[in-house]
Amino acid sequence: MANMNSEHDGEPQGTAYGRFHRRVLERRAAIMAIATTLAISVGGLVEIIPMSPASMGPEQPAMVSPYSPLEVAGRDMYLREGCYTCHSQMVRPMRAEILRYGEWSRAFEYTYDRPFQLGSRRLGPDLHRVGGKYPDAWHYEHMRDPRSTSPGSIMPAYPWMIDHKIDPADIRASVVALSKVGHAYDDTSLEGVTASLEAQGAGIVANLATAGVSAEWDDEIVAMIAYMQRLGVDGRAVFEAEGTGR
């Protein structure tokens, strides 16, 4: 029969650290707890503190702008449906990835990504350069029935995005919260947010109409399309201006 404590209650250990461990740490629970907390803190502090916004470079936000209210609504939908469980938003600096998706993802492009959506899995393709790749109507059909645009796809269908409406007051709450953490919006009043939603939504509705699809500006699918079409666009503009990228 093993007695667990026998080993501990036996003769003092032969090594200096063993004696210290036994006499101090194992007897003084508070010292043990403090030592453990210190041990687990070092790595996090060393890695996270240099990544604070102050040390990430102040010039970066100038190169990109925050998501519009409609895009915020679409992004919230992207989170709601757990799109990140199958899609990444991070093109790696590798030849095959650049061929498949486009220019590799830079840090500044994520300035307004709260939360980040780099993803950890590609059951579907990366989406960081999907903005502008397909027409609005393609996204509409793809969400309604993924197999209609992408034969063999295993993606679930999202017909409820066509039936459900967005709520401007709810989106305004998001815009107000985001403006508190430094995302600059011209107008965070309900009227201002609603006007912005309507104006951007109307553009997408018009695009859809040319493809024979009828939708309204406050359909959830319109916000989703707005977010999809925004992905990677700011970065591409910067690369083109600088003459970098393809």
Next chain:
Amino acid sequence: MEPNSVAADSSRSAPAVTPNYDDGIVKMFFTATVIWGIVGMLVGVIIALQLAWWPANLNLPWTSFGRLRPLHTNAVIFAFAGNVCFTGIYHSMQRLLKTRMFNDTLSRIHFWGWQLIIVSAAVSLPMGLTQGKEYAELIWPIDVAVTLIWVAFAINFFGTIAIRKVQHLYVAIWFYMSFVLTIAVLHIVNSLAIPATLLRSYPIYAGLTDGLVQWWYGHNAVGFFLTTPFLGLMYYYLPRAAERPVFSYRLSIIHFWALVFLYIWAGPHHLLYSALPDWAQTLGMVFSVILIAPSWGGMLNGLLTLKGAWDRVRTDPILKMMVVAVSFYGMSTFEGPMMSIRAVNGLAHYTNWVIGHVHSGALGWVGMMSFGMLYWLAPRLFNRPLAYPKWVSHHFWLATIGIVIYTVAMWAAGLMEGLQWRAINDAGQLVNPIFLDITARLQPFMLLRLLGGGMYLVGAIMMGINFWQTVNGPERPEEADALPQAA
């Protein structure tokens, strides 16, 4: 009667449970563990089916993969593994410290609070209420509740240490302590957010900073929710089941401190090849590789504890489960560092290989250690002989073969994906320009994964039935109680 004298009087043929200990709370956590374990694994099998056969998404919001996958991960990590840890900690720490828990009310607040959090997660996640960060999906009001309940647990935990009747803290207690402290730090720092509504919030961190904080949290949730408490459980229940003392006290000191210090650095290996600064990526990679040493220290201390008891491993399915658990721990803590090497990660990242790696750790190490502990505890805790002793062996084989099928299928699928995504022909063009062509080739592996996961679930259900019948069966006759339980 002093607990010390009760414990010392091992010749007495008393019930295995010393009356002074609060075993009611252990039974509560035990029951919750079995229920949530089966639920979490069932959701896993359902989403595995969805990947093999998309119509299983049912075209409904609350049953689509993207909402059920977080439900699966949260259920198996925080509901199943969490309750396993609490079961083992409440049972073993009272015996190791020779005292009842500090405060019975706090124990109940911890239990019911935690179960309520699980239920609210099970309702909110399928509704699409999420923060969109992996393994930290729960919305901010639930995050606040987690913090409060964790504080109640911590007060109870350290209170029990304060009123202990033994001088020294046994190695299992060190590991439990690192669990209690580190999870608090990780959860609070990663969950800091600005609420927009009662149901939605945005993190105070943005972009890659948010990514770094999240993977510091995510990787160390594996480290301090699924590794250190389970090492603590190993240090208590493996020697108990094997009836051997722990192999090396010195090794336990070295690997404990090395593990808790090194683990925390390894998070950035989840962000290799991202735009995260190179120095951070390199730190993550280097510390991941170094992490092999303390991990294998724990594995060796576990396996070598069986020195002189290997003949019993052949016949005792509980020991078999623990041996397989520790072996899978060794295997996945070798595989993980290898996958953290940039060149290997370039191939493995974003593929099913990662899913296979996670499950060799989760099904192999966490699951098997849990099953071994639960089977060892059940007859002692409920003072009844196991209803179907032979089923333990069936469960062992179902689970072990299930894990092997699962991980081998995922390795093959992951390698295939990684190689086909990157394949470029002599003309400099992609060999597989259409992404979906590669996805379609995953189908047979998805079916194999469904089979392996299904076998694992069947084993867990058999365990549940076994325990149900045990609890409702006849009590153990007192004279037949030859259970070795001195502490």
